[in-house]
Amino acid sequence: MYGMIHRAVRQMVFDELGEDAWLALEHKLGIGPTELLTGMVYDDALTIAIISEASARLNISVDACLFEFGRYWIKYAEHGSLASIMNFTGQDLASFIKNLDRLHLAVGAAMPGARLPSFTTISKEPGRLMVEYRSDRTGLEQFVLGLFDGLITRFGATGDVKIAEHKANSIVFELQYQDES
Amino acid sequence: MLLTFTEQQLASLLPAYLRLDSSLYIKAIGPSVVEHMPDIRVGMRCTDVFDFIHTDIEQFFDNTDGVKPIRLVSHCGRTHLFGAAVFDKTGCILAVRHVLSEESMNNGTLHMNDFGYADPVVLSTMLISLQRAMLEESQATAIELAHERERSASLLERTDRVAGYMGHDFNNLLSIIRLNADRLLRKFGHDEKISNLAQIIRETAARGSNITQSLMKLSHQQTDTLLPIVIDDLIRENDTFLNSVVGSGISFDIDLQAATCESVISYNGLLNCIINLLINAREAMPHGGRISLSTSVAHGLATSKSDSGDTEPSAYIAICVADSGSGMSEALLSRAFEPLFSSKPKGTGLGLASVRDFAKEMGGDVWLESQVGEGTTVYLHLPLANPSAEAQTAHKFGQSADAPAIGTRHILLVEDEPYALETLAEMLEAEGYAVTPCASGEQAMQALEQQAYHVLLTDIVMPGQTGTEIARKANLDQPSIKTILMSGYVPDSASLEPGWMFIRKPMDSDELLRLVASAV
Numbered sequence: 001m002y003g004m005i006h007r008a009v010r011q012m013v014f015d016e017l018g019e020d021a022w023l024a025l026e027h028k029l030g031i032g033p034t035e036l037l038t039g040m041v042y043d044d045a046l047t048i049a050i051i052s053e054a055s056a057r058l059n060i061s062v063d064a065c066l067f068e069f070g071r072y073w074i075k076y077a078e079h080g081s082l083a084s085i086m087n088f089t090g091q092d093l094a095s096f097i098k099n100l101d102r103l104h105l106a107v108g109a110a111m112p113g114a115r116l117p118s119f120t121t122i123s124k125e126p127g128r129l130m131v132e133y134r135s136d137r138t139g140l141e142q143f144v145l146g147l148f149d150g151l152i153t154r155f156g157a158t159g160d161v162k163i164a165e166h167k168a169n170s171i172v173f174e175l176q177y178q179d180e181s
Numbered sequence: 182m183l184l185t186f187t188e189q190q191l192a193s194l195l196p197a198y199l200r201l202d203s204s205l206y207i208k209a210i211g212p213s214v215v216e217h218m219p220d221i222r223v224g225m226r227c228t229d230v231f232d233f234i235h236t237d238i239e240q241f242f243d244n245t246d247g248v249k250p251i252r253l254v255s256h257c258g259r260t261h262l263f264g265a266a267v268f269d270k271t272g273c274i275l276a277v278r279h280v281l282s283e284e285s286m287n288n289g290t291l292h293m294n295d296f297g298y299a300d301p302v303v304l305s306t307m308l309i310s311l312q313r314a315m316l317e318e319s320q321a322t323a324i325e326l327a328h329e330r331e332r333s334a335s336l337l338e339r340t341d342r343v344a345g346y347m348g349h350d351f352n353n354l355l356s357i358i359r360l361n362a363d364r365l366l367r368k369f370g371h372d373e374k375i376s377n378l379a380q381i382i383r384e385t386a387a388r389g390s391n392i393t394q395s396l397m398k399l400s401h402q403q404t405d406t407l408l409p410i411v412i413d414d415l416i417r418e419n420d421t422f423l424n425s426v427v428g429s430g431i432s433f434d435i436d437l438q439a440a441t442c443e444s445v446i447s448y449n450g451l452l453n454c455i456i457n458l459l460i461n462a463r464e465a466m467p468h469g470g471r472i473s474l475s476t477s478v479a480h481g482l483a484t485s486k487s488d489s490g491d492t493e494p495s496a497y498i499a500i501c502v503a504d505s506g507s508g509m510s511e512a513l514l515s516r517a518f519e520p521l522f523s524s525k526p527k528g529t530g531l532g533l534a535s536v537r538d539f540a541k542e543m544g545g546d547v548w549l550e551s552q553v554g555e556g557t558t559v560y561l562h563l564p565l566a567n568p569s570a571e572a573q574t575a576h577k578f579g580q581s582a583d584a585p586a587i588g589t590r591h592i593l594l595v596e597d598e599p600y601a602l603e604t605l606a607e608m609l610e611a612e613g614y615a616v617t618p619c620a621s622g623e624q625a626m627q628a629l630e631q632q633a634y635h636v637l638l639t640d641i642v643m644p645g646q647t648g649t650e651i652a653r654k655a656n657l658d659q660p661s662i663k664t665i666l667m668s669g670y671v672p673d674s675a676s677l678e679p680g681w682m683f684i685r686k687p688m689d690s691d692e693l694l695r696l697v698a699s700a701v
């Protein structure tokens with residue numbers, strides 16, 4: 001994946017365990033700043049190695065780490081220059097998710113070679129959304145669960161996300177939430 | 182082709198559209214306009230809520246065939262719309278959209294839902310924001326990389342220094358072992374058993390010394406011994422080899438006029454320089470020609486005219502390498518000494534740069550003179566070490582120094598390692614020198630006030646005053662004193678003054694005695 005993602009994982013480890021923990025991780029994997037170049041595409045194997053090494057240091061499973069990273073990504077993108085893109089994408093959970101593909105369309109244009117996901121809202125009721133996720137990658141369900149969980153928090157709601165159905169080429173997620181306001 | 186859209190379809194294509202009747206009354210409003218202007222209602226006159234910019238309202242419906250560009254600003258000033266008016270029998274549709282800028286995106290007033298799905302302005306504005314974010318991250322990365330480089334450089338420097346210190350300390354110990362093994366050999370060498378044991382100790386110390394030498398090389402410490410060397414002899418000794426460097430097809434003349442004049446230099450260092458200069462000369466003449474290598478002794482400025490500012494006139498040995506090649510232009514000449522600059526297709530650009538480094542380190546200089554079409558001459562000037570030898574030449578510079586009589590050759594010996602001090606003093610006394618041993622710079626300073634010395638033999642790295650500081654003071658007080666520095670390493674070769682000799686620890690007794698003898 002793009003170095004931008006690696007930088008976010010690094011920030012998560014920094015925030016949770018401090019700089020030394022990240023430096024130890026770099027040392028263990030034999031990587032350094034050259035594996036954290038924002039605009040560079042790295043093999044997914046490296047991204048996974050970083051995540052699994054981070055999970056060992058955070059003392060959680062790789063799945064739990066992917067989930068936490070999903071939640072973290074939403075917070076990460078709320079700060080700095082990505083914030084305006086996040087704000088622009090939508091002001092409530094349903095319209096934000098509806099616009100996710102347009103967001104990633106811009107990402108794809110700015111970052112050639114990115115393999116981006118697609119999200120389709122297949123049903124929308126008050127407090128309940130069914131969203132279909134498509135990707136040419138596998139094994140990122142926990143990441144997506146974390147992302148949706150993070151989005152629910154972002155829009156000041158509480159709720160739950162679960163996998164409703166594994167289809168042949170997609171996964172359907174069910175989001176149930178109550179607005180706090 | 183006639184297309185009809187429902188209000189809902191129109192709303193998703195143009196969320197900020199307005200439908201007006203022919204009297205400009207609002208008949209339908211897009212969801213985005215409602216969102217941003219909650220007070221707007223169907224039935225209001227459009228001109229009551231919007232200003233039409235650069236549009237004559239009276240003639241708005243005059244020409245309704247085509248499409249009319251249009252720009253609207255709400256009376257409150259917060260909503261800016263632009264697009265076109267499309268007319269039909271009942272009135273018109275204002276196919277307009279919000280004016281999206283990076284600013285309105287940043288301050289959160291407009292959102293993606295305010296724009297139609299296929300509206301390219303969304304993609305382009307997001308793209309700009311994304312690229313800005315990536316640029317910021319890239320700048321942060323560049324700073325991180327610079328820090329990383331600094332960190333590795335300082336780590337390397339620390340490792341270098343530690344390796345240097347270790348090498349130095351080991352050399353000091355090995356020096357004591359070696360000198361004492363020599364002492365054993367001298368005193369009890371007739372006893373075969375002791376002689377064997379002493380040899381074993383000596384050889385083991387020599388092996389240890391090889392290891393420290395590699396360590397020092399690794400830490401980029403200079404390991405060469407600096408000795409007074411007769412330049413003409415060096416060239417003579419390597420005559421055959423230098424001829425083979427020049428190769429066939431080029432005539433090679435050697436004219437040595439520096440007689441027995443010496444310069445304190447590293448033997449291999451100078452040989453490398455001469456080889457580099459000959460290779461350069463040879464490569465300047467791919468179709469053959471003539472190279473001459475000459476030496477002479479002269480008096481004047483040892484440095485080139487261009488940077489002769491603060492140098493004193495002195496005696497020096499001039500080594501010239503001249504070729505009859507194609508010569509160099511001014512532009513080439515001015516860059517010739519730049520590291521990594523080469524005018525040759527396969528050149529590394531390190532040859533002349535390393536010659537210059539060597540010359541400067543030895544207290545001399547090198548420069549080029551060239552004429553296009555007439556060839557190039559390189560002048561390598563090295564300071565003269567031994568004025569007495571110089572006196573044998575036609576020139577007379579400085580006072581002549583007659584060798585003092587045996588027993589009156591005074592040596593000031595400074596060494597903070599007591600065992601080394603004792604051993605060295607005993608060895609030199611056994612050779613008939615009068616030795617004043619000092620364990621520190623302070624003691625040496627006192628000794629210098631009390632009598633004149635022929636030779637100062639001092640360690641470099643010592644607590645308190647360093648050997649170079651002592652040497653500088655001694656040379657100031659007693660200008661005729663000859664200086665020999667000893668060390669496990671040279672901390673900074675630039676701190677050695679021209680004419681000073683240097684011997685690397687662990688020292689070979691015979692080599693040290695030869696050096697002292699040559700100095701007196």
Ligand code: HEM
Binds near residue numbers: 002085103116
């Ligand atoms: C400013 C906000 C965002 C940016 C800049 C961004 C950018 C990216 C990038 C660069 C990748 C990696 C693609 C690759 O290297 O191949 C990616 C992947 C992904 N993004 Fe986003 N993203 C953003 C927001 C979101 C949000 C809010 C979600 C929420 C669901 C999301 C879901 C995903 C998923 C699931 C992937 C994994 C790719 C896959 O499934 O194959 N992204 N995104």
